[in-house]
Amino acid sequence: MFGIVGYGSYLPYWRLDRAAITSVLGSGGGRGTRSVAGYDEDTTSMGVEAARVAMRAVPDSWQPNLLAFATTAPGYLDKTNATAIHAALRLDASVGAFDAGASCRSGIGAAWMAQAAGGLAVLSDIRTGRPGSSDESAGGDAAVALAFGPDPIAVPVASASSTAEFIDRWRVPGEAYSRQWEERFGEHAYVPLATDAVTDVLKQAELTIDQIDKVIVTGVHARAVRAVTGRLGARSDAVVDDLAGSVGNTGAAHWALLLAGVLDEAEPDQHVLVVHLADGCDAWLLRTTEQLVGDRPRRSTTLAEQLAAPTGSLDAASFMTWRGFLEREPPRRPEPDRPAAPPSLRGTAWKYGFVGAQDDGGFVHLPPGRVSVGSGAIDEMTPVPMADRAATIATFTIDRLAFSLAPPVVAAIVDFDGGGRMQVELTDVDPDAVAIGDRVEMTFRRLYTVDGIHNYFWKARPVRGGS
Known part of the structure; x- marks a missing residue:
């Protein structure tokens, strides 16, 4: 049993x-x-x-x-x-x-x-x-x-x-x-x-x-x-x-x-x-x-x-x-476009699984690519799951004009443990408390919904107690 x-x-x-x-x-x-x-x-x-x-x-x-x-x-x-x-x-x-x-x-x-x-x-x-x-x-x-x-x-x-x-x-x-x-x-x-x-x-x-x-x-x-x-x-x-x-x-x-x-x-x-x-x-x-x-x-x-x-x-x-019980005026910026089904299907491993690519020199490509930025080798990448890797904030900015239900948007460049750098949006965070060098972890979120289609991807949040 x-x-x-x-x-x-x-x-x-x-x-x-x-x-x-x-x-x-x-x-x-x-x-x-x-x-x-x-x-x-x-x-x-x-x-x-x-x-x-x-x-x-x-x-x-x-x-x-x-x-x-x-x-x-x-x-x-x-x-x-x-x-x-x-x-x-x-x-x-x-x-x-x-x-x-x-x-x-x-x-x-x-x-x-x-x-x-x-x-x-x-x-x-x-x-x-x-x-x-x-x-x-x-x-x-x-x-x-x-x-x-x-x-x-x-x-x-x-x-x-x-x-x-x-x-x-x-x-x-x-x-x-x-x-x-x-x-x-x-x-x-x-x-x-x-x-x-x-x-x-x-x-x-x-x-x-x-x-x-x-x-x-x-x-x-x-x-x-x-x-x-x-x-x-x-x-x-x-x-x-x-x-x-x-x-x-x-x-x-x-x-x-x-x-x-x-x-x-x-x-x-x-x-x-x-x-x-x-x-x-x-x-x-x-x-x-x-x-x-x-x-x-x-x-x-x-x-x-x-x-x-x-x-x-x-x-x-x-x-x-x-x-959804209180409809408030959003920032005066264009709303996001509807996510398209074909590219979402092609990029499932990246979009949902957060899988990057590592070349033969150890460089981690985020998002994954076919061509190594170091050697120029084509289609010689190794998939690298990144969702469970912690990262460190290298720099960040606070955007008070970007479209969000909870402004301001905090965008950061993060360096992942073991290699890999990319821009991510921070969530579950006090904008006034963010600092360079903070440790973050990845979390699966719904970025937005347009025409009834939910756009899921990964954000970063401060490392929580017990993680």
Whole structure:
């Protein structure tokens, strides 16, 4: 049976203080902060970042048999979003890439699909709501990737589902926010479904709730989650904090985000129960193994390290602008042209995988070329993946007139470790704090969207805590 062999979590750099919502709208808000995807991020780009962390934690010999991607906020409809993640990870063409639906429940489905096949599940979500709503303040943005294969660090013990059709939360195509039925009804519907699923899982495993080391209960219906948590009867020290005060509820990715945090600190032979409420209840029981203390790393960036890393404070006006609820006057410069499909296909390795070319003299060409600038040799280049190489800022400029949803644009010339120099745009950065000699790392982003086509490429950001 395949189990989890590696995982990765990704929290975006930006945080919105919920009190800022109240100060602008006079209502909504609340206490604490929520995570916010940057203006140049979407669920696809965040999924790439989480998957890169997971791929650094798996055994060197591991390769996925498929890639399953789940989100409630896809960048495309009709077109498969998972293929961009596939290209950015430089996976073999024989590896299938599939979108697993657009509901909160699709996250657990993607994980079970990947577990059955020995693949990679990528769960990513951007949660929003009408300005001033509880969805806006209580939501959060994040991504998680789970890699499945032999010799796992966590093996599935039992699983169960309890499904029912009822109107709890819904959003029709084209709408920017969800609607929700009265909360007492949700509690009434979810509690018996969760009771059935958890009872079934514990019976399969021949365990009692007191024997479970960690219990994760999630769902976008807060009242139902609280009610189910209370009814389970788990030990108080076993119930996992839901990060409501610092991150918010990250929808389809949330149960996996909490699971990543548990695995970061877990010891061998512990039982972890996941209870996910969405159009029913899915319960999943895992047991950690001795592989947690093996020679290979189980992760490269922990959730705790990301929570402790420096973050950017976002104002409510910028948040609403990035979410599309506030249309502001852009800089008076021409908007970018639509990305063309043929050159994008020809340059997939560079555009998505960030693969350069190295000549026989060791010079790294960025972007890759056919002719060596040193020897003049033609078509004698070696592909060089650059996405995981750090770099140093050689010089930079701050452009306050260039088109951007978050001006000013910071452009820099960077020198990569091991060779290679190019101009990149910096992101997740304070323009006033940039300095020559700063260390940066590459991150997959959405540069812009024109005529419904997303232009994905790589930017640089300051090296973050835990990277």
